[in-house]
Amino acid sequence: MTLLAELVTDYTLRTVSLGSAALGAVAGMLGAFAVLRRQSLLGDAVSHAALPGIVLAFVVTGAKTPLALVVGAALAGWAAALLVMLVVRTTRIKIDTALGLVLSVFFGLGLLLLSVVQRHAGAAQAGLDSFLFGQAAALVGDDLRTMAVLGAVVVAGLLLLWKEFKLLSFDPGFAGALGLPVRGLDVALTTLLVVAIVIGLQTVGVVLMSAVIVAPAAAARQWTDRLGRLVLLAGAFGAASGLIGALVSSSVERLPTGPTIVLTLTLLTLASLLFAPRRGLLAARVRRLRQRRRVAVDSVLADLYRLASQHDDPTRAPHAPDVLRAMRDGAGTGRGLELLAERGLAAREADGRWSLTPAGVDAGRRLLDGDAEAGA
Amino acid sequence: MSGALWEILAIAVLASVACALVGVFLVLRRLAMLSDAISHAILPGIVLAYFATKDLNSPWLVLAAAATGVLTVGAVEALARTRRLKEDAAMGIVFPALFSLGVVLITRFAGHVHLDVDSVLLGELAFAPFDRMILGGHDVGARGLWLMGGVALLNASAIAAFYKELKLATFDAGLAASLGLAPAVIHYGLMGLVSVTAVSAFDAVGLVLVVALMIGPAAAASLLTDRLAVMLLLAAGLGAVSAAGGFVLAWALDASIAGAMAVGVGVMFALVFLAAPRRGLLATLLRRRRQRLEFAAVMLAIHLAQHEGTADEDEESRVEHLQGSHVGWTPRFTARVVDFALDREWIGRDGGRLHLTEAGRNEAGRALSGLGRRFAADLGAGI
Numbered sequence: 001m002t003l004l005a006e007l008v009t010d011y012t013l014r015t016v017s018l019g020s021a022a023l024g025a026v027a028g029m030l031g032a033f034a035v036l037r038r039q040s041l042l043g044d045a046v047s048h049a050a051l052p053g054i055v056l057a058f059v060v061t062g063a064k065t066p067l068a069l070v071v072g073a074a075l076a077g078w079a080a081a082l083l084v085m086l087v088v089r090t091t092r093i094k095i096d097t098a099l100g101l102v103l104s105v106f107f108g109l110g111l112l113l114l115s116v117v118q119r120h121a122g123a124a125q126a127g128l129d130s131f132l133f134g135q136a137a138a139l140v141g142d143d144l145r146t147m148a149v150l151g152a153v154v155v156a157g158l159l160l161l162w163k164e165f166k167l168l169s170f171d172p173g174f175a176g177a178l179g180l181p182v183r184g185l186d187v188a189l190t191t192l193l194v195v196a197i198v199i200g201l202q203t204v205g206v207v208l209m210s211a212v213i214v215a216p217a218a219a220a221r222q223w224t225d226r227l228g229r230l231v232l233l234a235g236a237f238g239a240a241s242g243l244i245g246a247l248v249s250s251s252v253e254r255l256p257t258g259p260t261i262v263l264t265l266t267l268l269t270l271a272s273l274l275f276a277p278r279r280g281l282l283a284a285r286v287r288r289l290r291q292r293r294r295v296a297v298d299s300v301l302a303d304l305y306r307l308a309s310q311h312d313d314p315t316r317a318p319h320a321p322d323v324l325r326a327m328r329d330g331a332g333t334g335r336g337l338e339l340l341a342e343r344g345l346a347a348r349e350a351d352g353r354w355s356l357t358p359a360g361v362d363a364g365r366r367l368l369d370g371d372a373e374a375g376a
Numbered sequence: 377m378s379g380a381l382w383e384i385l386a387i388a389v390l391a392s393v394a395c396a397l398v399g400v401f402l403v404l405r406r407l408a409m410l411s412d413a414i415s416h417a418i419l420p421g422i423v424l425a426y427f428a429t430k431d432l433n434s435p436w437l438v439l440a441a442a443a444t445g446v447l448t449v450g451a452v453e454a455l456a457r458t459r460r461l462k463e464d465a466a467m468g469i470v471f472p473a474l475f476s477l478g479v480v481l482i483t484r485f486a487g488h489v490h491l492d493v494d495s496v497l498l499g500e501l502a503f504a505p506f507d508r509m510i511l512g513g514h515d516v517g518a519r520g521l522w523l524m525g526g527v528a529l530l531n532a533s534a535i536a537a538f539y540k541e542l543k544l545a546t547f548d549a550g551l552a553a554s555l556g557l558a559p560a561v562i563h564y565g566l567m568g569l570v571s572v573t574a575v576s577a578f579d580a581v582g583l584v585l586v587v588a589l590m591i592g593p594a595a596a597a598s599l600l601t602d603r604l605a606v607m608l609l610l611a612a613g614l615g616a617v618s619a620a621g622g623f624v625l626a627w628a629l630d631a632s633i634a635g636a637m638a639v640g641v642g643v644m645f646a647l648v649f650l651a652a653p654r655r656g657l658l659a660t661l662l663r664r665r666r667q668r669l670e671f672a673a674v675m676l677a678i679h680l681a682q683h684e685g686t687a688d689e690d691e692e693s694r695v696e697h698l699q700g701s702h703v704g705w706t707p708r709f710t711a712r713v714v715d716f717a718l719d720r721e722w723i724g725r726d727g728g729r730l731h732l733t734e735a736g737r738n739e740a741g742r743a744l745s746g747l748g749r750r751f752a753a754d755l756g757a758g759i
Contacts, residue, residue, distance in 0.1 A: 040468035041409050087649065090657050097408040097595045101645060104412070104588035108638020111584065112625075115632035133479060207416075211472030218465045254483050259476035266473035273460055281458060 012137070013250060019139045019147055020246030020261065021239040023200035026151040027209070028216035028238025029158060030196035032231045033189060035217040036169045041096070042081060042190070044210035045103040047197045049080030051110025051206045054131055055117055064127065066146040070198050077194045080106050107206070134205030134258035136246040147199050154192050154199075158231075165189055166227055203246065205258035212238060215265035222276035241265040292332075293339065298367060300336035303327045304346060304356055305364025314361045318353035380505035381627070383518045387504050388619040388637060390524035391577045392589045396597075396615035397531040398570050399590035400608050403598060404546050405566075409464075410449060411590040413471040414567070415574040415583040417448035419478025422575065427485070433507075433519065438575050445571025446564060448474060501581055501633045520580045527576045531569055535608065542566070543604055585634040589615055592641035596648040599655045618644035672705070673717040674743045679703065680723065680732045681740040693729045 034043055050073035057072025058064060080102045087098040114128060130138060158165065167175040168185045176182045193213070200209050220233035245261030274282050303324050311317035325333045337354055340346035345360035356364060402408050421444030425437045448470060455466035504520040516522075535542060545552040545562040552559050570590070577586045593615035597607045622640025626633040650657050676698070683692040691697060698710045705713065714730065717723045722736030732740070 035462070035465050038462055038464050040462070040464040044409075044412070044468060090660055091599060091649065091655055093595055093598065094403075094406050094408075096406050097403045097591055097598075100408040100412055100587055100591040101595055101642075104584055104591065105638050105642030105645070107584050108588055108635045109642065110635070111632045112629070112635030112639055115635060116629055119630065208472050208476060210468055211476075214465050214468035215472075218461050218469055222460060256479060256483055259479045262472050262476040263480065266469065266476070269469055273455075273458070279460055281460070 013247070015139050015141060015144055016136045016246045016250055017243050019144050020136055020203055020242035020257070022144075022147050022151050022242075023203055024212060024216070024238030024240070024242025024261070025235040026154050026196045026238075027200050027212045028220070028234035028236070029231050030154065030193045031213035031215075031217040031238070032220065032227075032234040033165060033169055034193055034213055035221065036227075036230075037189075039193075040210070040214045041099050042084070043193065043197060043213035045084060045099045045106075046077040046081055046194055047201065047206050047209035047213075048103045048110075049106035050074070050077045050198060050201055051107055051131065052076050052113055053079075053110075054201070054206075055110055055113040055128065058128060059113070059117060066143045066202075069202075070146055070150065073198045073201055074194055076106065077197060078191065081190050081194060110206075130205075131201055132205050132207055133256040134201070134203045134208070134261075136203045136257035137250055139203065143202060150195055150199050154195050157188070157192050161185065161188065169227075203242070203257055204261055205256070208258040208262045211262045211265060212242070215262070215269045216241065219265070219269040219272040222272040222279045237265075237268055241268055293335075296332035296336040297339045299328055300324060300333055301340060301345060301360065301364050302367055304340075304354065305361065305368060308356050308361065308364070315356055315358055318349045318351070318355040320353045324354075383505045383521060384501055384633070385620060385623050387518065387520045387524050387580055388501065388623050388633070389616045390521070390528045391581050391585075392593065392615035392619035392637075393612045394524060394528035394531050394573050395577055395586060395589035396593040396611040397528070397535055397608060398566065398573050399592075399594035399615075400597065400604075400611050401535075401542060401546060401566055402570065402590060403594040404604075408591045408595075409467060410567070411570060411574070412587045413452065413467050414445040414448055414571055415578060415586040417471040417474040418442075418444045418571060418575050418578070419583075420444060420474050420481060422578075423478050423481045427481075432579075438572060441575035441578075442568055442571040444474070445574060446567050449564070449567045504580055523576050524580060527573055531573060534565075534569055538562070538565075539605075546604075581637065582634040585638050588638040588641040589619070592645050593618065596645045596652075599648055599652040614644055614648070615641075669713060669716045672709070672713045673720065673722060674739060676713055676717055676730075677722050677732060677736045677740040678743060680730060681737060681744075684732060684737075690729070693731060695728055695730065 031043070034040055053072035053074070053076025054069050055072075056076070057068045060072075061068045084095070084098045084102050087093050087102075088095050117128065127135070127138060164175070164180055164185050167178070167180065168182065168189065172182055172186075175185070197209050197213060200212055204212055216234040216238035217230070219237050220230050223233055224230050241261055241264040245264045246257055248264075249255040249257040249260040272280070274280055277283055304319065305314070307319050307323070308314035308317040321333055321337060324337070337346060337348075340360065341348060344357060345363050346354050346356050348354055399408075399411065402411055418441035421441040422437050425434065425440035426432060429436050431437075452463065452466045452470050455461050455470065456463040461469070501520075505518045507519045508515050509517055509519040509522050541552070541557050541562055544555070545557060545559045549559045552562070573590075574583070574586050577589070581589070593611040594607070596614050597610035600610055601607050618640040619637050620640075621644070622637030623633060625631075625640060626636035629636065648656065651659075653659060679698075680693060683689045686692075695710060695714060697703070698705050698713075699707050714723070714725070717730075717736065718725060720735070720739075721733055722739050723730045724733055725731075
């Protein structure tokens with residue numbers, strides 16, 4: 001409870017939490033589109049590539065003005081995305097190679113500039129290197145305002161072109177056939193993604209920002225098939241992880257914010273993969289077991305009915321489990337008989353053989369008739 | 377330059393050769409981003425092995441990191457196999473998670489030992505000469521020199537030994553499998569090599585440079601040749617050259633060596649990308665321009681042939697006519713097309729009028745009959 005109280009009263013903590021939640025929400029929402037369009041790794045390239053832009057913006061302005069750094073980061077990230085597209089369009093080089101190359105070269109350039117600036121710019125540059133892994137504790141009101149404005153712009157852009165972006169993500173060919181400017185929309189969506197990434201760089205760091213783009217969407221994808229809900233849920237997951245990660249890293253000493261947020265997101269994603277109601281791996285497992293059981297029950301019932309219906313009175317025609325076992329590949333026969341007994345469809349005689357009850361005869365007939373109909 | 381600088385340069389060159397050799401296969405197999413994933417993800421393996429051995433030079437670190445790298449690839453593939461995530465998203469989740477774990481372990485528990493986050497990103501190439509290899513009481517050179525030399529040799533000999541298998545599995549995995557070559561074994565063997573290379577180079581040059589050195593030279597080489605053996609040699613050579621260039625840049629600027637070497641790779645790639653003889657940007661643009669001209673010149677020949685000997689020949693063969701609404705070329709483009717066709721001696725010119733030569737008539741006929749044949753083939757195919 002003390003943490004909650006501090007959240008209200010403590011200025012730094014409040015700033016940090018609000019900022020981290022906002023960046024998580026915006027990154028999550030835009031990430032939903034990146035993941036759907038299989039551009040998860042583009043986020044990685046853009047966020048790494050932002051580093052030289054940040055350092056150059058500092059060199060040009062001589063101060064760490066949030067807006068200037070953000071603009072520098074966005075321009076560099078945008079240039080990186082365009083370069084990737086240029087290389088892929090004009091040569092035989094594939095997208096993965098172009099991404100990796102642009103990412104590492106831009107990032108290397110950033111480190112080179114950073115090392116030069118650190119040697120020559122004196123005290124003013126202190127803290128620039130926190131852009132590597134993020135430092136939520138350093139957020140101040142000015143940063144927060146920049147983040148809020150940019151975040152609002154991104155969300156507004158998303159809402160404004162919602163239908164177009166939706167079409168672009170699911171069926172770009174159809175979008176083109178409708179006469180939508182596919183190339184322009186692609187650039188617009190990529191630009192929004194770049195801005196969303198840039199918002200988070202100070203808190204999460206350039207190295208790990210890509211995970212904040214990918215993970216909330218990947219987690220949200222397990223819970224819904226609808227784009228609107230996916231985007232909202234990814235935003236909520238991102239905000240929650242940002243908040244939790246920032247609070248934990250602020251209250252524990254020597255715990256960088258970026259990695260903490262990423263680890264929170266990873267747990268959330270793993271939990272979603274396992275426990276989501278329909279797509280979750282656990283739910284799928286349960287479904288498969290149930291299905292296997294139904295198949296076992298049905299096939300034993302069908303075999304028993306086929307045998308029994310050869311007799312004058314099908315309810316008085318017991319058969320040994322071994323006979324049934326021989327009719328199928330054997331697995332699950334005993335279990336199938338027990339389940340039939342539980343449902344009152346079959347009964348075990350004193351000598352260990354099994355016969356159908358009247359209800360079982362009906363069920364068997366229905367089952368085989370159904371099969372025959374399905375076969376026809 | 378002093379002896380120490382020569383040693384740094386030698387380590388950088390050996391690291392770049394080692395990286396470039398495995399990088400060629402990553403690029404060809406469209407797994408380039410795996411170098412990024414593996415080099416980030418091996419961090420927790422290194423840190424945990426360090427906690428266990430308390431020795432940064434222990435060979436266990438290399439083994440643990442290599443195992444982590446292979447496990448990462450396995451985890452990404454397992455996640456993708458659940459079909460709940462696409463491969464790129466799986467990769468985008470697994471390696472930041474492992475890297476975060478490594479960073480947290482370092483900052484929480486290893487604070488001020490030799491392992492710190494900056495050296496992870498940047499490597500400590502500048503300090504490499506201080507770390508000596510002592511054999512039988514004699515100083516035989518920097519440890520990094522032996523390590524990177526060893527890894528370069530390992531990669532070269534592994535590729536030489538399994539050249540045929542790697543080649544087949546890379547270009548035709550289906551055929552490789554049907555010949556009993558076990559592409560999965562080759563795949564994971566390659567991933568093992570990538571991991572060992574990454575962790576060895578990582579200590580010397582940091583993980584950013586590992587990615588740049590693996591991908592950049594291989595990508596550039598792929599623009600210069602179609603032959604695998606040539607590509608391997610070229611990649612190694614280009615890697616070495618860009619590492620050396622980057623090193624000189626760092627020396628001149630007194631800046632981060634790893635960063636400068638990554639920039640060196642970038643500059644090298646940019647040059648190749650622009651100027652590669654057949655696949656470079658300039659060559660591609662020139663070729664497209666030429667194809668456009670050639671097509672237009674053939675169209676001109678057909679146009680002239682259509683109107684040859686008809687009443688409107690006089691009007692249709694005027695150069696100005698081509699710029700009108702009928703053909704719609706701009707005056708500049710028309711002039712270039714006419715020059716091109718004159719140069720080929722497809723047409724002749726008297727005053728403002730053009731006429732076909734025998735060669736031009738043949739060219740128009742050939743193009744038209746080609747069109748006709750294609751049209752007939754399409755009809756035959758029921759299109």
